[in-house]
Amino acid sequence: MPLHRMNQVVIGVPDVAKTSEFYRDFNLTECEPGVFATADGGEQLRLVHSPVRRLVELAIGADNPDDVDRVVSQVTALGVEVQRTEDGVAATDPGTGVRVRVELAPRIQQDPVPATPYNGPGRIDRTGRAPGLLEDAPRARPRKLGHVVIGTTALEASQKFFMEGIGFKLSDQVGHAAFFLRCSEDHHNMLLQNAPVQFLHHTSWQVDDIDQIGLGAQHLLSKDPSRHVWGFGRHHVGSNFFWYFRDPAGNFAEYYADMDCIPDDQMWKPQVWEGMRSLYSWGPPPPPSFLRPDDLAELMAGLHSPKG
Numbered sequence: 001m002p003l004h005r006m007n008q009v010v011i012g013v014p015d016v017a018k019t020s021e022f023y024r025d026f027n028l029t030e031c032e033p034g035v036f037a038t039a040d041g042g043e044q045l046r047l048v049h050s051p052v053r054r055l056v057e058l059a060i061g062a063d064n065p066d067d068v069d070r071v072v073s074q075v076t077a078l079g080v081e082v083q084r085t086e087d088g089v090a091a092t093d094p095g096t097g098v099r100v101r102v103e104l105a106p107r108i109q110q111d112p113v114p115a116t117p118y119n120g121p122g123r124i125d126r127t128g129r130a131p132g133l134l135e136d137a138p139r140a141r142p143r144k145l146g147h148v149v150i151g152t153t154a155l156e157a158s159q160k161f162f163m164e165g166i167g168f169k170l171s172d173q174v175g176h177a178a179f180f181l182r183c184s185e186d187h188h189n190m191l192l193q194n195a196p197v198q199f200l201h202h203t204s205w206q207v208d209d210i211d212q213i214g215l216g217a218q219h220l221l222s223k224d225p226s227r228h229v230w231g232f233g234r235h236h237v238g239s240n241f242f243w244y245f246r247d248p249a250g251n252f253a254e255y256y257a258d259m260d261c262i263p264d265d266q267m268w269k270p271q272v273w274e275g276m277r278s279l280y281s282w283g284p285p286p287p288p289s290f291l292r293p294d295d296l297a298e299l300m301a302g303l304h305s306p307k308g
């Protein structure tokens with residue numbers, strides 16, 4: 001696939017310093033004020049000031065200049081204006097209001113992490129104590145940015161923009177209200193969902209396994225239990241284990257592990273999901289504020305305020 005990775009998200013928040021503290025606790029590495037790196041993906045989060053929280057920009061990596069040229073002609077064919085950048089192209093999706101940059105980038109090289117050994121009935125795959133629980137076991141350090149979930153006020157236009165314009169592929173969908181899309185071998189790098197206002201629902205960050213999700217959660221919640229949003233559980237669409245937290249601006253951030261991968265498009269058949277399955281396989285029931293964040297009305301008002 002000519003597009004191959006998520007490069008970076010730029011998130012606008014009212015208080016960059018306060019929000020930065022959350023992402024430090026999330027165990028992203030702060031390279032300079034407001035700029036955070038993952039272990040394998042480099043600088044993948046940039047926080048900038050904005051009167052209301054929002055996803056300002058999303059950068060996606062492409063292999064070569066031909067791929068960038070293709071995006072230029074595809075987006076232009078949709079009647080959306082494009083700007084050439086130093087090493088790529090940028091265009092704004094009319095539905096989500098997100099500026100999308102497609103730029104040349106090296107593929108993410110992830111050294112294979114040895115499979116976590118688990119004992120099972122009649123099967124001893126490890127002896128001694130579980131390695132994830134040893135005193136010196138490292139805390140979750142997110143490996144890479146996995147996906148973003150964004151609300152669009154024009155779902156059809158956004159779907160066209162990201163699929164026909166940028167080149168995302170459809171992995172699954174929830175009725176006609178949400179689309180799971182990928183620009184890499186991960187099951188999804190984006191979920192586009194119908195919403196009354198343009199907003200960022202969550203960003204999601206890959207960790208090694210379920211112990212890393214639990215240990216990361218424990219660290220975040222030991223400092224502030226109100227950061228908890230929803231988890232621990234397992235999604236059905238994408239199969240990933242999940243736990244969601246709230247940053248001080250109101251954006252959700254997810255630790256995930258064990259997501260479905262689609263290295264061969266021919267081997268995957270998109271399906272339409274409805275009801276509980278579209279949300280999760282198991283876990284505690286999602287709180288209403290996960291489905292409809294508490295500040296949506298405020299965001300809608302902010303959108304129309306003179307300052308907004």
Ligand SMILES: [Fe+2]
Nearest residue numbers: 147202204254
């Ligand atoms: Fe997610």
